[in-house]
Amino acid sequence: MKRTVAAGAILALAALSLAACSSTDETTRSDVGVQLFQMPWTAIADECESTLGPAGYGWVLTSPPQESITGDEWWVSYQPVSYQLDSRLGTRDEFADMVKRCDAVGVGIIADAVINHMSGQSAPGTGFAGSAYEHHSYPGLYEPADFHDCGLTGDNDIRNYRDRAQVQTCELVNLADLDTSAPRVRATIVAYLNDLLSLGVAGFRIDAAKHIAATDVEAIVAELPANTTIMSEVIRGSGEPVLPEEYLGAGSVFEFTYARDLGIQFVSGSFTEPDLSNERPQHVPSDQAIVFVDNHDTERGEAQITYRDGDAYAMANVLMLADDYGTPVVYSGYAFSDRDAGAKTTASGTIEPVGCAEGAHGPQDFADGDRTCIHVWDAIAPMVAFRIAVGEAPRLPGVMVDDAYAFEREGRGAVAVNQGESEATLTLPTTMPDATYCDVLVPECAVTVTVDNGTATFTLAAGQSSAIHVEAVAR
Ligand code: ARE
Numbered sequence: 001m002k003r004t005v006a007a008g009a010i011l012a013l014a015a016l017s018l019a020a021c022s023s024t025d026e027t028t029r030s031d032v033g034v035q036l037f038q039m040p041w042t043a044i045a046d047e048c049e050s051t052l053g054p055a056g057y058g059w060v061l062t063s064p065p066q067e068s069i070t071g072d073e074w075w076v077s078y079q080p081v082s083y084q085l086d087s088r089l090g091t092r093d094e095f096a097d098m099v100k101r102c103d104a105v106g107v108g109i110i111a112d113a114v115i116n117h118m119s120g121q122s123a124p125g126t127g128f129a130g131s132a133y134e135h136h137s138y139p140g141l142y143e144p145a146d147f148h149d150c151g152l153t154g155d156n157d158i159r160n161y162r163d164r165a166q167v168q169t170c171e172l173v174n175l176a177d178l179d180t181s182a183p184r185v186r187a188t189i190v191a192y193l194n195d196l197l198s199l200g201v202a203g204f205r206i207d208a209a210k211h212i213a214a215t216d217v218e219a220i221v222a223e224l225p226a227n228t229t230i231m232s233e234v235i236r237g238s239g240e241p242v243l244p245e246e247y248l249g250a251g252s253v254f255e256f257t258y259a260r261d262l263g264i265q266f267v268s269g270s271f272t273e274p275d276l277s278n279e280r281p282q283h284v285p286s287d288q289a290i291v292f293v294d295n296h297d298t299e300r301g302e303a304q305i306t307y308r309d310g311d312a313y314a315m316a317n318v319l320m321l322a323d324d325y326g327t328p329v330v331y332s333g334y335a336f337s338d339r340d341a342g343a344k345t346t347a348s349g350t351i352e353p354v355g356c357a358e359g360a361h362g363p364q365d366f367a368d369g370d371r372t373c374i375h376v377w378d379a380i381a382p383m384v385a386f387r388i389a390v391g392e393a394p395r396l397p398g399v400m401v402d403d404a405y406a407f408e409r410e411g412r413g414a415v416a417v418n419q420g421e422s423e424a425t426l427t428l429p430t431t432m433p434d435a436t437y438c439d440v441l442v443p444e445c446a447v448t449v450t451v452d453n454g455t456a457t458f459t460l461a462a463g464q465s466s467a468i469h470v471e472a473v474a475r
């Protein structure tokens with residue numbers, strides 16, 4: 001069954017690439033997303049045109065677009081005070097223009113929807129766009145009766161993640177918890193999401209979805225157009241009752257187990273071959289999984305591998321993008337040493353619109369605030385075209401030799417990585433046609449890999465990743 005689907009998809013892709021003759025054609029899109037953490041709307045619009053569209057990325061995950069509390073920290077974005085689209089990241093007009101310009105080059109916009117809660121402030125204040133608010137009062141939007149009062153912990157803050165009622169009705173780090181079971185609250189949230197859809201967004205990341213009962217998420221999503229993409233953030237916890245699987249009725253979920261399993265391989269220094277004959281344990285089904293190496297929370301917390309790990313970080317992204325499980329999202333943020341530090345701001349207090357058209361094309365010693373531009377790294381961006389070229393071809397069992405590892409997407413492409421400290425040579429039995437292929441992770445086809453008589457031979461420097469596919473034969 002899986003084979004039949006794969007063969008059909010390969011034929012369709014082959015026909016497409018014959019007609020297009022290039023992986024940069026606007027009609028050839030991949031399923032790969034990029035999280036442009038704290039990047040302003042004007043910069044994202046430029047990014048779609050200069051780097052994302054040409055590379056074949058399919059979608060961008062933005063930071064939350066609604067008005068928030070004021071402050072220098074990045075996380076003010078996660079404390080809404082109104083649903084006006086006016087924030088440090090840009091105005092409503094700039095947001096709408098971004099959606100249009102990205103759409104025009106085939107890149108969809110997924111907005112981060114913060115709908116579990118409002119602000120976490122105890123004192124009254126005024127938001128970025130001038131809206132007055134109090135912890136449980138947002139004039140014209142929500143009044144105290146619209147919030148949960150869980151009464152389960154002294155201060156109503158979540159204490160115990162193994163208690164479902166606490167997790168879903170108490171306050172996540174003091175953030176005023178909306179009563180998402182109430183029709184009025186649901187309708188207000190739906191109106192906000194519909195407003196974003198009216199500007200052309202493709203869908204939403206549901207922030208803190210674990211803290212909203214799955215039935216509430218489903219009820220809200222049921223009011224949106226059927227083709228709205230939903231990605232729920234439900235961190236798989238240990239011994240916790242609220243599971244990612246509960247949210248599959250609303251759409252996809254971020255599968256944190258995937259990132260954890262990948263990260264461990266770089267700590268242990270040995271690659272772990274997934275059991276390809278069985279469903280991966282502790283993973284949701286592939287077609288509803290969003291996978292990532294790290295995100296804005298985990299790079300400040302549990303992630304074993306981040307931009308700071310340089311070549312190894314590129315390697316982790318290569319392995320994810322070459323895999324046949326899940327929908328991948330590449331994380332692209334900025335360097336930091338202080339967990340709370342926000343992105344660079346202008347004199348007027350908005351975030352500087354810095355993009356990556358001229359950004360770092362590989363690992364560097366980044367200064368705090370520099371954008372890491374992971375999505376344009378030479379060893380990462382071409383993996384988007386790789387993914388288009390391999391289509392639905394299944395991942396085959398790989399070959400491991402000491403610190404090096406390689407695997408094939410049946411007949412269509414192969415990747416090899418070396419996390420050792422010296423050069424490695426690795427031969428991979430392959431069903432790819434005999435040819436000399438470009439190593440697409442080195443610009444200008446400066447390095448080639450030969451497939452001869454069913455064997456691909458990779459020579460990998462310490463820390464190097466290499467990728468070949470049938471759409472990039474050396475001339
Ligand atoms: C900030 C301050 C707090 C202060 C609060 C209110 O740091 O000290 O009390 O403001 O004034 C982000 C930041 C927070 C920030 C918050 C609001 O990370 O530091 O608080 O914005 O400005 C749990 C949730 C998960 C959540 C993570 C962070 O389940 O949903 O915690 N992730 C999302 C976003 C975050 C964001 C929020 C939610 C809030 O991605 O960026 O917070 O909108 C185990 C559990 C997990 C749990 C994890 C951490 O692994 O299984 O469920 O994740 O521990 O506690």
Ligand code: CA
Nearest residue numbers: 168177211212
């Ligand atoms: Ca809640």
